[in-house]
Amino acid sequence: MAERARTATDAEAAPPRRIRRGRGAVTLAEVAAGAGVAPITVSRAINNPASVSDALRSRIEQAVEALGYVPNRMAGALASARTRVIPVIVPSLANVVFVEVIEGIQETLEAEGYQMLLGSTGYDLATEAALATTLLGWAPPGMLVAGLRHDKRTTALLRHAGIPIVEFMETGRAPIDMNVGLSHVRAGAAMAAHLLARGYRRIGFVGLRMHDDYRARQRYDGLRRRLAGQAAITLFDRAGTEGQSGGQSGGQQAGWDALPELLAIAPALDALFFANDEMAVGALLRARRDGIDIPGRIAIAGFNGLPIAALTTPSLTTIVSPRRQIGREAAAMLLARISGREPTTRRLDVGFTLEAGGST
Amino acid sequence: MAERARTATDAEAAPPRRIRRGRGAVTLAEVAAGAGVAPITVSRAINNPASVSDALRSRIEQAVEALGYVPNRMAGALASARTRVIPVIVPSLANVVFVEVIEGIQETLEAEGYQMLLGSTGYDLATEAALATTLLGWAPPGMLVAGLRHDKRTTALLRHAGIPIVEFMETGRAPIDMNVGLSHVRAGAAMAAHLLARGYRRIGFVGLRMHDDYRARQRYDGLRRRLAGQAAITLFDRAGTEGQSGGQSGGQQAGWDALPELLAIAPALDALFFANDEMAVGALLRARRDGIDIPGRIAIAGFNGLPIAALTTPSLTTIVSPRRQIGREAAAMLLARISGREPTTRRLDVGFTLEAGGST
């Protein structure tokens, strides 16, 4: 303490123009001085306690405690050219689906002592590119990005970053590096098969701002191809109510609004496949209020397998995606590569399950 | 290009033992060499383009482009003792409520060129302390933390960090620095007044793992105090189904399970105030399936004001919290202090609105 104060005073007096630039926070050197050891020893005591003798370690720990030392990660990262921060880029946090994947990622990273740095793009590819640049500036050991579709800059950037990358959510060809997800095309086809089996022949697909949501488009494509020649299929792309907090909430309202409108526009429809469970639930709630018989008048199906799907009356037919698992697998794959191991596979299809309910 | 290669070769040949330590990424110095200027000029061209002549700036930009230079933030931050990264600590991402606050924070920070570093504690105060330490290691210019209750270490750490701090979600006394939120006690009291006005006199409060959720306890306290002497009040703290993705989803299931059980245990109840809308919606859906008349047999109310509350039949009585606004205000307050301005106020109560629906 006294030591420090004196040093500061000397510095001010003797070399007349030396300015203190740092934040003024306690540094490792100060801890070292306090404990009467060399800075490097403090560094070791903190990062690899086993390599320091018990006596010194406890002296150092005491000094750390007394001075309230918080290591400056920036300096450490710069010196060692290593960080334990892994950026994760997702389109939105308003969507439960991404949040659950993130949770899976987080628990896996955390268990290995890594930290997650989250960025969201708002479904904008330019924002994604900017974000990727910024995040790469933190010299991360790897990176996780939602989706396989990016703009050219992002792809180039990530490809040349020289670090392992996992693209998660959907499967597809030509990932930048590694890929974990499920086939949304096949999921759409599975729903088509289900609806056909139950005898529906005039099917509508209801999406929300599908310009942004290409995974919904993939589900639609899968549906359409599988239905081709066997049933009529119509696409309804809803604008949704902006302003609202998007994702989930907007979805429910959109489904609520869509049901009566579509029945009026296209009364011959006998089934609706909504782009997600939120919309489907909104439609179910609307049917309940307006006394529309589901599935008698029209069948309703969703996608994602949110828990609420099982609680509605009738229960909602949906496709369950293993979101947490996607997150865990993606993180595990990345960590494997970071630590030099080769993961079991660089491409993982986690699959999906069709949960047939009373709504179809 | 040739220049670089030659340099590398020389280094290998001449000083026999010099090792390259860095990540091997393109550095500012290389860009400077490429553009034929001093490193500091490149730094300026990037951080303050106006201070460099047009001719040099475009030469530098070209070099940046050609070499694919990505500035190393760590080095920059270390040298300037400034970052534009603001850590945000929340208990969980599984809860929509926090996510919406986060969105508000994010949009405000982003607009000012700051980046958000998100950490979640899983409602564990020890984890929170660890996280706070780690995050402070990034030498942030400020910090945002959910809630006013932390363990002693966290409080001490943040108080002595010497940076502005905003605690958001609930209002209360003695914040570490600044505070934005609403009074959960008053919200509980408001619901009590509403239920009394509608003639309910045997009221149950249904929480989920309330040991963790002290804000729910505050709502309960507000309810209890306001009802004291005028109505009977019972607390039901549900364990909920673990394993599930917690928050929202777990909540719906918990409400679904709770309704029939509570009616069996305490048949005299005439109203239930659920700790959140998810539980309340779960209960409404259960009532729908089991043919329980709401509010005839029993009234149901929730908290948060999620959009789905308006879509159920009957619509759900709930208290709307301005979550996005909390996020925006918290971030704005922090940014004001970071940039040396004094915010309009250091304590902000954003209030709430009781939305009376058909369920009470």
Add this chain to the structure above:
DNA sequence: CCACTGTTTGACAGCGCTACCATCTTGCGC
């Protein structure tokens, strides 16, 4: 044409930490 102000550019040092190598202990077998 000169002193003088304002702008653009550069040299230098250092932010706080860790990699690398050197040095100093210690313990052990013979």
Add this chain to the structure above:
DNA sequence: GCGCAAGATGGTAGCGCTGTCAAACAGTGG
């Protein structure tokens, strides 16, 4: 008691960038 391996500690030199100050270079009025 000596040589040697293994372990503990320290000295030195950066990591890649920016703050500070100084130098070089215009532009202006008399």
